[in-house]
Amino acid sequence: MSQTLPTEGLALAGRDLNLSYDRRTVVTGAAIELRRGAVTALLGPNGSGKSTLLRSLARLHRPDAGGVTLGADGADALALHPKDFARQVTLLSQSRPTPSGVTVRDVVAYGRHPYRGRFRTADPDGPRAVGHAMEVTGVAAMADRGVDELSGGELQRVWLATCLAQDTGVLLLDEPTTYLDLRYQVELLDLVRDLAAVHGVAVGVVLHDLNQAAQVADHVVLLDSGVVRAAGSVDDVLTGDLLTDVYGIDVAVYTHPVTGRTCCEAVGRHDVRRSADDDVRVLTDQAVAV
Numbered sequence: 001m002s003q004t005l006p007t008e009g010l011a012l013a014g015r016d017l018n019l020s021y022d023r024r025t026v027v028t029g030a031a032i033e034l035r036r037g038a039v040t041a042l043l044g045p046n047g048s049g050k051s052t053l054l055r056s057l058a059r060l061h062r063p064d065a066g067g068v069t070l071g072a073d074g075a076d077a078l079a080l081h082p083k084d085f086a087r088q089v090t091l092l093s094q095s096r097p098t099p100s101g102v103t104v105r106d107v108v109a110y111g112r113h114p115y116r117g118r119f120r121t122a123d124p125d126g127p128r129a130v131g132h133a134m135e136v137t138g139v140a141a142m143a144d145r146g147v148d149e150l151s152g153g154e155l156q157r158v159w160l161a162t163c164l165a166q167d168t169g170v171l172l173l174d175e176p177t178t179y180l181d182l183r184y185q186v187e188l189l190d191l192v193r194d195l196a197a198v199h200g201v202a203v204g205v206v207l208h209d210l211n212q213a214a215q216v217a218d219h220v221v222l223l224d225s226g227v228v229r230a231a232g233s234v235d236d237v238l239t240g241d242l243l244t245d246v247y248g249i250d251v252a253v254y255t256h257p258v259t260g261r262t263c264c265e266a267v268g269r270h271d272v273r274r275s276a277d278d279d280v281r282v283l284t285d286q287a288v289a290v
């Protein structure tokens with residue numbers, strides 16, 4: 001079912017997408033819109049189709065039905081030359097093979113490939129873009145180290161720098177906070193917000209942590225068994241009833257008393273606040289309120 005929405009600010013959109021592996025359909029009729037200057041978080045349980053949907057927006061998974069368009073005029077993204085597409089959209093995927101024998105700087109510079117000619121002709125913006133990408137991701141100090149000797153979190157930041165060096169208007173991130181320590185998780189989310197708010201980048205990000213989504217997202221798309229179950233603002237989508245239903249576990253949603261942010265907390269069997277007769281969400285609200 002497609003909806004007609006305003007196209008102003010539209011950067012990348014998927015419409016009526018059916019996606020499958022070996023004829024097994026895993027995403028059905030999905031619609032998603034990424035807008036300039038906004039962060040859109042894709043949420044949902046394991047296997048609900050988040051990565052597949054994100055990859056289809058990056059042209060790495062060809063849809064059986066539906067389309068992917070770029071910009072407000074709805075240009076067919078699937079028809080663009082790969083280099084033209086790569087100047088507009090980049091994806092930080094969940095796992096990438098680690099190349100051996102190359103430095104951090106080499107890998108980040110690879111992000112400039114859409115701007116180089118066939119014979120590696122001049123890319124005047126390249127050095128600035130590579131330097132800036134390494135700076136904001138905190139990898140500049142390790143520029144001359146081999147990537148095969150980095151920790152998982154360091155490598156994740158290098159891949160993010162590679163995406164940033166690509167200097168695209170659309171940034172797709174698949175679970176970008178995986179492997180990152182507390183500081184870099186927060187810094188990455190701050191960076192994502194800055195890219196959207198200050199530089200007008202359209203960001204689509206798959207996250208598992210609902211609190212990170214509440215922290216960073218302007219829009220949320222909640223997937224459930226390959227179907228978009230809800231899409232809208234954080235407050236519209238992150239509700240206790242909906243999350244409890246989709247994730248199959250009691251989820252309490254409350255406003256953090258210090259930060260004022262929406263917080264989501266799954267309540268387990270051993271949670272001390274739980275009692276068989278009481279409503280978990282009410283108990284959690286009270287516990288936070290005191």
Ligand SMILES: Nc1ncnc2c1ncn2[C@@H]1O[C@H](COP(=O)(O)OP(=O)(O)OP(=O)(O)O)[C@@H](O)[C@H]1O
Nearest residue numbers: 021022026044045046047048049050051052053206
């Ligand atoms: N390469 C593949 N071949 C076959 N099936 C796949 C492949 N990748 C994913 N799937 C299946 O497609 C469905 C959606 O997977 P996808 O990775 O998109 O979900 P996800 O929501 O990103 O999951 P997770 O949160 O676990 O990363 C799942 O049922 C998964 O088993």
